Amino acid sequence: MPEGHTLRKLANDLTSAFAGSAVRTSSPQGRFAADAESIDGALVVGADSVGKHLFVEMSGERFVHVHLGLYGKLAIHTGVEEVPAPVGAVRLRLVTADAPPGGTAYADLRGATQCELVGPARRDEIVARLGPDPLRADADPARAWARISRSTRATGDLLMDQEVLAGVGNVYRAEVLFRHRIHPLRPGRTLRRGQFQGMWDDLVVLMADGVRSGRIDTVRPEHTAEATGRARPDRRRGEVYVYRRTGQPCLLCGTAVRTDVLVGRNLFWCPRCQPAFRSRAIGSAQAERGNT
DNA sequence: GTAGCATGGTAAG
DNA sequence: TTACCCTGCTACG
Numbered sequence: 001m002p003e004g005h006t007l008r009k010l011a012n013d014l015t016s017a018f019a020g021s022a023v024r025t026s027s028p029q030g031r032f033a034a035d036a037e038s039i040d041g042a043l044v045v046g047a048d049s050v051g052k053h054l055f056v057e058m059s060g061e062r063f064v065h066v067h068l069g070l071y072g073k074l075a076i077h078t079g080v081e082e083v084p085a086p087v088g089a090v091r092l093r094l095v096t097a098d099a100p101p102g103g104t105a106y107a108d109l110r111g112a113t114q115c116e117l118v119g120p121a122r123r124d125e126i127v128a129r130l131g132p133d134p135l136r137a138d139a140d141p142a143r144a145w146a147r148i149s150r151s152t153r154a155t156g157d158l159l160m161d162q163e164v165l166a167g168v169g170n171v172y173r174a175e176v177l178f179r180h181r182i183h184p185l186r187p188g189r190t191l192r193r194g195q196f197q198g199m200w201d202d203l204v205v206l207m208a209d210g211v212r213s214g215r216i217d218t219v220r221p222e223h224t225a226e227a228t229g230r231a232r233p234d235r236r237r238g239e240v241y242v243y244r245r246t247g248q249p250c251l252l253c254g255t256a257v258r259t260d261v262l263v264g265r266n267l268f269w270c271p272r273c274q275p276a277f278r279s280r281a282i283g284s285a286q287a288e289r290g291n292t
Numbered sequence: 293g294t295a296g297c298a299t300g301g302t303a304a305g
Numbered sequence: 306t307t308a309c310c311c312t313g314c315t316a317c318g
Contacts, residue, residue, distance in 0.1 A: 070300045071312045111312050169299045
Protein backbone atom coordinates (compact mmCIF):
# COMPACT_ATOMS: atom_id res chain seq x y z
CA MET A 1 0.00 0.00 0.00
CA PRO A 2 2.37 2.66 -1.11
CA GLU A 3 1.09 5.92 0.28
CA GLY A 4 3.44 8.10 2.30
CA HIS A 5 3.22 6.00 5.46
CA THR A 6 4.53 2.94 3.59
CA LEU A 7 7.60 4.79 2.37
CA ARG A 8 8.33 6.24 5.78
CA LYS A 9 8.12 2.80 7.36
CA LEU A 10 10.42 1.39 4.70
CA ALA A 11 12.92 4.20 5.30
CA ASN A 12 12.86 3.45 9.03
CA ASP A 13 13.24 -0.28 8.50
CA LEU A 14 16.04 0.15 5.96
CA THR A 15 17.90 2.41 8.36
CA SER A 16 17.52 -0.13 11.18
CA ALA A 17 18.67 -3.02 9.03
CA PHE A 18 21.45 -1.44 6.96
CA ALA A 19 22.72 1.89 8.34
CA GLY A 20 26.43 1.66 9.05
CA SER A 21 26.82 -1.58 7.12
CA ALA A 22 28.62 -2.20 3.87
CA VAL A 23 26.30 -3.80 1.32
CA ARG A 24 26.61 -5.93 -1.76
CA THR A 25 24.30 -4.52 -4.40
CA SER A 26 23.00 -6.25 -7.48
CA SER A 27 20.21 -6.12 -10.02
CA PRO A 28 19.18 -9.70 -10.79
CA GLN A 29 16.60 -8.37 -13.24
CA GLY A 30 19.28 -6.29 -14.95
CA ARG A 31 17.61 -2.90 -15.29
CA PHE A 32 19.68 -1.33 -12.51
CA ALA A 33 22.80 -3.41 -13.18
CA ALA A 34 25.31 -0.67 -14.03
CA ASP A 35 24.31 1.54 -11.09
CA ALA A 36 24.16 -1.41 -8.72
CA GLU A 37 27.71 -2.30 -9.68
CA SER A 38 28.90 1.24 -9.12
CA ILE A 39 27.74 1.24 -5.49
CA ASP A 40 28.61 -2.39 -4.73
CA GLY A 41 30.46 -2.57 -1.43
CA ALA A 42 29.49 0.96 -0.36
CA LEU A 43 28.37 1.83 3.14
CA VAL A 44 24.69 2.58 3.76
CA VAL A 45 24.46 5.91 5.56
CA GLY A 46 20.69 5.70 6.11
CA ALA A 47 17.33 6.00 4.40
CA ASP A 48 14.75 8.75 4.34
CA SER A 49 11.41 9.39 2.69
CA VAL A 50 9.71 12.51 1.43
CA GLY A 51 6.15 11.99 0.31
CA LYS A 52 6.14 8.79 -1.72
CA HIS A 53 9.82 9.08 -2.61
CA LEU A 54 12.48 6.98 -0.91
CA PHE A 55 16.15 7.85 -0.75
CA VAL A 56 18.77 5.37 0.40
CA GLU A 57 21.96 7.26 1.08
CA MET A 58 25.19 5.49 0.27
CA SER A 59 28.68 6.64 1.18
CA GLY A 60 30.11 9.21 -1.22
CA GLU A 61 26.91 11.31 -1.34
CA ARG A 62 25.11 8.92 -3.62
CA PHE A 63 21.41 8.23 -3.21
CA VAL A 64 19.31 5.40 -4.54
CA HIS A 65 16.05 7.15 -5.43
CA VAL A 66 13.06 4.79 -5.41
CA HIS A 67 9.44 5.40 -6.29
CA LEU A 68 7.23 2.34 -5.86
CA GLY A 69 4.42 3.56 -8.06
CA LEU A 70 1.18 1.65 -7.85
CA TYR A 71 2.43 -1.84 -7.12
CA GLY A 72 6.13 -1.68 -6.40
CA LYS A 73 7.37 -3.56 -3.35
CA LEU A 74 10.46 -3.39 -1.21
CA ALA A 75 10.78 -6.45 0.99
CA ILE A 76 13.28 -6.27 3.86
CA HIS A 77 14.47 -9.43 5.59
CA THR A 78 16.66 -9.43 8.68
CA GLY A 79 18.43 -12.10 10.68
CA VAL A 80 18.58 -14.63 7.89
CA GLU A 81 21.17 -17.38 7.76
CA GLU A 82 21.20 -17.74 4.02
CA VAL A 83 20.05 -15.35 1.31
CA PRO A 84 17.70 -17.15 -1.10
CA ALA A 85 17.90 -16.96 -4.90
CA PRO A 86 15.89 -13.99 -6.20
CA VAL A 87 12.26 -14.65 -7.12
CA GLY A 88 10.59 -12.65 -9.89
CA ALA A 89 11.93 -9.41 -11.34
CA VAL A 90 14.22 -8.10 -8.61
CA ARG A 91 15.39 -4.70 -9.75
CA LEU A 92 17.70 -4.12 -6.81
CA ARG A 93 18.99 -6.39 -4.09
CA LEU A 94 20.91 -5.16 -1.05
CA VAL A 95 22.73 -7.67 1.15
CA THR A 96 24.82 -6.83 4.20
CA ALA A 97 28.42 -7.56 3.22
CA ASP A 98 29.78 -8.91 6.49
CA ALA A 99 27.23 -10.69 8.64
CA PRO A 100 26.48 -8.32 11.54
CA PRO A 101 25.63 -9.67 15.05
CA GLY A 102 21.91 -9.97 14.19
CA GLY A 103 22.59 -12.10 11.13
CA THR A 104 22.50 -11.16 7.46
CA ALA A 105 19.95 -8.63 6.19
CA TYR A 106 18.78 -8.30 2.61
CA ALA A 107 16.21 -6.27 0.73
CA ASP A 108 14.57 -6.89 -2.67
CA LEU A 109 12.96 -4.20 -4.79
CA ARG A 110 10.35 -5.23 -7.37
CA GLY A 111 7.94 -3.48 -9.70
CA ALA A 112 9.05 0.05 -8.88
CA THR A 113 8.28 2.87 -11.28
CA GLN A 114 11.62 4.41 -10.50
CA CYS A 115 14.99 3.23 -9.23
CA GLU A 116 17.91 5.48 -10.06
CA LEU A 117 21.21 6.58 -8.62
CA VAL A 118 21.35 10.33 -8.01
CA GLY A 119 23.58 12.93 -6.41
CA PRO A 120 22.63 15.50 -3.77
CA ALA A 121 21.66 18.15 -6.33
CA ARG A 122 19.20 15.88 -8.11
CA ARG A 123 17.86 14.68 -4.77
CA ASP A 124 17.21 18.26 -3.74
CA GLU A 125 15.47 18.93 -7.04
CA ILE A 126 13.09 16.04 -6.49
CA VAL A 127 12.32 17.14 -2.94
CA ALA A 128 11.85 20.76 -3.99
CA ARG A 129 9.01 19.75 -6.31
CA LEU A 130 7.06 18.26 -3.42
CA GLY A 131 4.57 19.94 -1.14
CA PRO A 132 4.70 19.56 2.65
CA ASP A 133 4.59 15.96 3.93
CA PRO A 134 2.38 15.46 7.02
CA LEU A 135 4.84 12.83 8.25
CA ARG A 136 7.76 15.24 8.44
CA ALA A 137 8.32 17.40 11.49
CA ASP A 138 9.74 20.16 9.28
CA ALA A 139 6.63 20.32 7.07
CA ASP A 140 4.97 23.69 6.60
CA PRO A 141 1.23 23.27 5.99
CA ALA A 142 0.94 26.97 5.11
CA ARG A 143 2.61 26.15 1.79
CA ALA A 144 -0.24 23.76 0.97
CA TRP A 145 -2.88 26.18 2.14
CA ALA A 146 -1.45 28.93 -0.05
CA ARG A 147 -2.04 26.72 -3.08
CA ILE A 148 -5.40 25.29 -2.03
CA SER A 149 -6.97 28.56 -0.92
CA ARG A 150 -6.28 30.14 -4.32
CA SER A 151 -7.34 27.21 -6.46
CA THR A 152 -10.59 26.57 -8.26
CA ARG A 153 -9.61 22.90 -8.58
CA ALA A 154 -11.47 20.26 -6.60
CA THR A 155 -10.23 19.68 -3.06
CA GLY A 156 -10.02 15.96 -3.84
CA ASP A 157 -7.72 16.70 -6.74
CA LEU A 158 -5.54 19.10 -4.73
CA LEU A 159 -5.08 16.70 -1.82
CA MET A 160 -3.51 14.12 -4.12
CA ASP A 161 -1.35 16.57 -6.04
CA GLN A 162 2.13 15.80 -4.72
CA GLU A 163 3.24 19.37 -5.42
CA VAL A 164 0.52 20.57 -3.04
CA LEU A 165 0.71 17.86 -0.36
CA ALA A 166 3.26 15.05 -0.42
CA GLY A 167 2.47 11.50 0.63
CA VAL A 168 -1.33 11.51 0.52
CA GLY A 169 -2.75 8.85 -1.78
CA ASN A 170 -6.21 7.75 -2.78
CA VAL A 171 -7.08 6.07 0.53
CA TYR A 172 -6.04 8.91 2.82
CA ARG A 173 -7.68 11.38 0.45
CA ALA A 174 -11.05 9.66 0.55
CA GLU A 175 -10.92 9.12 4.28
CA VAL A 176 -9.78 12.56 5.40
CA LEU A 177 -12.46 14.19 3.24
CA PHE A 178 -15.07 11.95 4.84
CA ARG A 179 -13.84 12.58 8.37
CA HIS A 180 -14.15 16.32 7.77
CA ARG A 181 -17.43 16.05 5.88
CA ILE A 182 -16.06 17.75 2.80
CA HIS A 183 -17.33 16.86 -0.66
CA PRO A 184 -14.40 15.81 -2.86
CA LEU A 185 -15.42 18.13 -5.69
CA ARG A 186 -15.60 21.23 -3.55
CA PRO A 187 -13.30 23.91 -5.00
CA GLY A 188 -10.17 24.48 -2.91
CA ARG A 189 -10.76 28.22 -2.69
CA THR A 190 -14.10 27.70 -0.96
CA LEU A 191 -12.54 25.91 2.01
CA ARG A 192 -12.17 27.75 5.26
CA ARG A 193 -8.73 27.80 6.76
CA GLY A 194 -9.96 25.89 9.80
CA GLN A 195 -11.25 23.11 7.57
CA PHE A 196 -7.89 22.74 5.87
CA GLN A 197 -6.05 22.87 9.17
CA GLY A 198 -8.39 20.24 10.57
CA MET A 199 -7.61 17.90 7.67
CA TRP A 200 -3.88 18.56 7.93
CA ASP A 201 -3.79 17.88 11.67
CA ASP A 202 -5.80 14.73 11.08
CA LEU A 203 -3.42 13.52 8.36
CA VAL A 204 -0.47 14.05 10.70
CA VAL A 205 -2.07 11.67 13.21
CA LEU A 206 -3.59 9.17 10.75
CA MET A 207 -0.42 8.80 8.71
CA ALA A 208 1.78 8.44 11.79
CA ASP A 209 -0.56 5.65 12.90
CA GLY A 210 -0.12 4.13 9.46
CA VAL A 211 3.66 4.10 9.86
CA ARG A 212 3.32 2.21 13.14
CA SER A 213 0.71 -0.31 12.00
CA GLY A 214 1.74 -0.65 8.36
CA ARG A 215 -1.86 -0.20 7.23
CA ILE A 216 -4.51 2.49 6.89
CA ASP A 217 -7.11 2.60 9.65
CA THR A 218 -9.26 5.71 9.73
CA VAL A 219 -12.44 4.73 11.56
CA ARG A 220 -12.89 6.45 14.91
CA PRO A 221 -13.10 4.07 17.90
CA GLU A 222 -16.84 4.64 18.38
CA HIS A 223 -17.60 3.69 14.76
CA THR A 224 -15.53 0.53 14.48
CA ALA A 225 -17.10 -2.83 13.75
CA GLU A 226 -16.14 -3.91 17.22
CA ALA A 227 -17.87 -0.95 18.90
CA THR A 228 -21.03 -1.17 16.82
CA GLY A 229 -21.38 -4.93 16.47
CA ARG A 230 -21.12 -4.79 12.68
CA ALA A 231 -19.55 -7.67 10.79
CA ARG A 232 -16.22 -6.87 9.20
CA PRO A 233 -15.66 -8.56 5.83
CA ASP A 234 -11.87 -8.53 5.80
CA ARG A 235 -10.07 -7.99 9.06
CA ARG A 236 -6.64 -8.30 7.50
CA ARG A 237 -7.21 -4.94 5.87
CA GLY A 238 -7.50 -1.59 7.63
CA GLU A 239 -10.92 -0.26 8.56
CA VAL A 240 -12.12 2.68 6.48
CA TYR A 241 -15.27 4.77 6.08
CA VAL A 242 -15.66 5.07 2.31
CA TYR A 243 -12.61 3.92 0.34
CA ARG A 244 -13.68 1.13 -2.05
CA ARG A 245 -17.03 0.81 -0.26
CA THR A 246 -19.15 1.82 -3.26
CA GLY A 247 -22.82 0.98 -2.74
CA GLN A 248 -22.29 -0.14 0.83
CA PRO A 249 -24.01 1.75 3.67
CA CYS A 250 -22.19 4.70 5.20
CA LEU A 251 -20.95 3.77 8.67
CA LEU A 252 -22.56 6.90 10.07
CA CYS A 253 -25.84 7.41 8.22
CA GLY A 254 -26.45 4.28 6.17
CA THR A 255 -26.59 6.08 2.83
CA ALA A 256 -24.97 4.17 -0.05
CA VAL A 257 -21.37 5.25 -0.62
CA ARG A 258 -20.85 6.80 -4.03
CA THR A 259 -17.98 6.70 -6.47
CA ASP A 260 -16.82 8.69 -9.46
CA VAL A 261 -13.61 9.26 -11.38
CA LEU A 262 -11.66 12.49 -10.96
CA VAL A 263 -8.47 13.08 -12.93
CA GLY A 264 -8.21 9.37 -13.64
CA ARG A 265 -8.53 8.24 -10.04
CA ASN A 266 -11.49 6.82 -8.13
CA LEU A 267 -13.28 9.02 -5.65
CA PHE A 268 -15.44 7.65 -2.83
CA TRP A 269 -17.77 9.67 -0.64
CA CYS A 270 -21.02 9.65 1.29
CA PRO A 271 -23.50 12.00 -0.42
CA ARG A 272 -25.26 12.70 2.86
CA CYS A 273 -22.30 13.17 5.22
CA GLN A 274 -20.37 15.06 2.53
CA PRO A 275 -23.06 17.15 0.86
CA ALA A 276 -22.39 18.93 -2.41
CA PHE A 277 -21.07 22.40 -1.80
CA ARG A 278 -23.58 25.08 -2.76
CA SER A 279 -22.04 27.89 -4.76
CA ARG A 280 -24.32 30.32 -2.88
CA ALA A 281 -22.05 29.80 0.12
CA ILE A 282 -18.84 30.67 -1.74
CA GLY A 283 -19.29 34.33 -1.01
CA SER A 284 -19.68 33.80 2.70
CA ALA A 285 -16.73 31.41 2.87
CA GLN A 286 -14.56 33.99 1.15
CA ALA A 287 -15.85 36.77 3.35
CA GLU A 288 -15.04 34.65 6.36
CA ARG A 289 -11.46 34.33 5.19
CA GLY A 290 -11.23 37.96 4.28
CA ASN A 291 -10.67 37.23 0.58
CA THR A 292 -11.85 39.48 -2.18
C1' DG B 293 -7.09 -20.67 -14.63
C1' DT B 294 -7.10 -16.03 -15.64
C1' DA B 295 -8.79 -11.29 -16.76
C1' DG B 296 -9.05 -7.04 -14.68
C1' DC B 297 -8.06 -3.80 -11.53
C1' DA B 298 -5.37 -1.10 -7.83
C1' DT B 299 -2.81 2.62 -2.77
C1' DG B 300 1.10 6.31 -8.58
C1' DG B 301 3.64 8.88 -11.60
C1' DT B 302 6.14 9.66 -15.82
C1' DA B 303 6.76 10.02 -20.63
C1' DA B 304 5.20 9.46 -25.13
C1' DG B 305 1.61 10.67 -28.54
C1' DT C 306 -5.28 10.46 -23.36
C1' DT C 307 -2.63 6.16 -23.39
C1' DA C 308 1.24 3.01 -22.32
C1' DC C 309 4.21 1.52 -19.02
C1' DC C 310 6.13 -0.65 -14.60
C1' DC C 311 5.08 -6.17 -14.60
C1' DT C 312 2.91 -7.17 -8.43
C1' DG C 313 -0.74 -9.23 -6.14
C1' DC C 314 -5.41 -9.61 -5.03
C1' DT C 315 -10.20 -10.47 -6.29
C1' DA C 316 -13.97 -11.86 -9.16
C1' DC C 317 -15.49 -14.87 -12.27
C1' DG C 318 -15.90 -19.23 -14.85
